[in-house]
Amino acid sequence: VVVRxxxxxxxxxxxxxxxxxxxxxxxxRRSRELLPSARRAATTQVxxxxxxxxxxxxxxxxxxxxxxxxxxxxxxxxxxxxxxxTGVYRALETLSKEGSLRQxxxxxxxxxxxxxxxxxxxxxxxxxxxxxxxxxxxxxxxPQRQDLDLKLLFAGPPDIPVLLEQIGCEEQTCVRELTALxxxxxxxxxxxxxxxRDVVRKxxxxxxxxxxxxxxxxxxxxxxxxxxxxxxxxxxTRT
Amino acid sequence: MTAxxxxxxxxxxxxxxxxxxxxxxxxSFELEPGQLIAVCGQRRSGKTTLVRTAAGLIPPDSGQxxxxxxxxxxxxxxxxxxxxxxxxxxxxxxxxxxxxxxRVIDLVRRRAPARTSGRSARSLAMRQLQELEVAxxxxxxxxxxxxxxxxxxxxxxxxxAQPRVLVTDNLSLALGMGERDLVGHCLxxxxxxxxxxxxxxxxxxxxxxNAHKIALLGDGKLVMPDERMPGQAxxxxxxxxxxxxA
Numbered sequence: 001v002v003v004r005x006x007x008x009x010x011x012x013x014x015x016x017x018x019x020x021x022x023x024x025x026x027x028x029r030r031s032r033e034l035l036p037s038a039r040r041a042a043t044t045q046v047x048x049x050x051x052x053x054x055x056x057x058x059x060x061x062x063x064x065x066x067x068x069x070x071x072x073x074x075x076x077x078x079x080x081x082x083x084x085x086t087g088v089y090r091a092l093e094t095l096s097k098e099g100s101l102r103q104x105x106x107x108x109x110x111x112x113x114x115x116x117x118x119x120x121x122x123x124x125x126x127x128x129x130x131x132x133x134x135x136x137x138x139x140x141x142x143p144q145r146q147d148l149d150l151k152l153l154f155a156g157p158p159d160i161p162v163l164l165e166q167i168g169c170e171e172q173t174c175v176r177e178l179t180a181l182x183x184x185x186x187x188x189x190x191x192x193x194x195x196x197r198d199v200v201r202k203x204x205x206x207x208x209x210x211x212x213x214x215x216x217x218x219x220x221x222x223x224x225x226x227x228x229x230x231x232x233x234x235x236x237t238r239t
Numbered sequence: 240m241t242a243x244x245x246x247x248x249x250x251x252x253x254x255x256x257x258x259x260x261x262x263x264x265x266x267s268f269e270l271e272p273g274q275l276i277a278v279c280g281q282r283r284s285g286k287t288t289l290v291r292t293a294a295g296l297i298p299p300d301s302g303q304x305x306x307x308x309x310x311x312x313x314x315x316x317x318x319x320x321x322x323x324x325x326x327x328x329x330x331x332x333x334x335x336x337x338x339x340x341x342r343v344i345d346l347v348r349r350r351a352p353a354r355t356s357g358r359s360a361r362s363l364a365m366r367q368l369q370e371l372e373v374a375x376x377x378x379x380x381x382x383x384x385x386x387x388x389x390x391x392x393x394x395x396x397x398x399x400a401q402p403r404v405l406v407t408d409n410l411s412l413a414l415g416m417g418e419r420d421l422v423g424h425c426l427x428x429x430x431x432x433x434x435x436x437x438x439x440x441x442x443x444x445x446x447x448x449n450a451h452k453i454a455l456l457g458d459g460k461l462v463m464p465d466e467r468m469p470g471q472a473x474x475x476x477x478x479x480x481x482x483x484x485a
Contacts, residue, residue: 178444182277182447182451190449192420192421206445209444209445209448220462224458
């Protein structure tokens, strides 16, 4: 049974990654407009396409908890990944269906036990094995696809001024995000990290900063090149 | 709140043979007391020119620089009896020293603010050296120090002076990873405790993560987040052309 289980793990994970609950940009139900968080994420999709499933599974393995608690812990751990709390519930549901998690009712949290009962999620043996398999499998780097880059591919000369404006806006957004990244940190946390968790957190912050810097450099270059092009040729002439 | 360091439409040009190259192109920004601003720029983007202009060493071609509430170029600094701005500059190699045999502790100690007694100046200097983890060099002469140590000692000197405006030029060039963190933390700490305005210019974007505000320098221009409209898309920048010849 054990051998069979082991051989089936890559298969299950293969299917699971195809059917991942990748979260689209959260939308307001009424106005169909992008929420501010999504607008922010839409400009720099650092994490597009990575499922929160394994993150949630990892959190449950570390310490069992209920949905809201897990959502909060995910937010604390992966704040820059832009996952919405609703995604956590969806991931919990999928994981429970797969058999990676089991639910356990608990009495209400208040002393009289009258508060709403919560479902506590615990990792099963299968879930832990799947998590280990995910940890040890080789992960593919994902391409970063940005909306603006796609627009550039399909733009004609009359679109260049609008795109230049958008490039300028995105440059500023990147710098603002860099500032936000710097200011998100408490002064007490600035010193040399000692634990593995702190070291990794610092590495992540540096990664985010470098990604933003690369984006800004590329945007600057694109702006200069397109400006030159626009100045060389009168607008409205399509080649 | 009044700004300790302010640039208003500052342009600086450099002569390269017969050509005139505009290194800084109408820069405007303000730095308030207790604020640490990091400017990140690639090589040859005008970082050192910005630092030297901000420290009052290069006169701007046009526009105005105000330092510690004063205009350093209002009159010739040699003739002027007006109070001088309290500015400190730390360059990327720690700068030169006239007395190379002088001990580190003496170099740092003499930078203590005016009217500090000898003993408290020494303890101030020692504390600063300890904070930068170079206290073991206190008795060594300047000429025996390596580049890395010179930079850290120069920073200790600058911080001991408790300037109103502190400008650092690409210090991370000489420093290792751990020291960069340490320097970043010390600068942040100095900004909050001494109420100093600090301009940190660097090549590495990861160094900027200690700053309150971040700007990017490219082509003689600064890209800064627009504060007038927080949370919204920024205003359109004036588009610079590749020709920088004025």
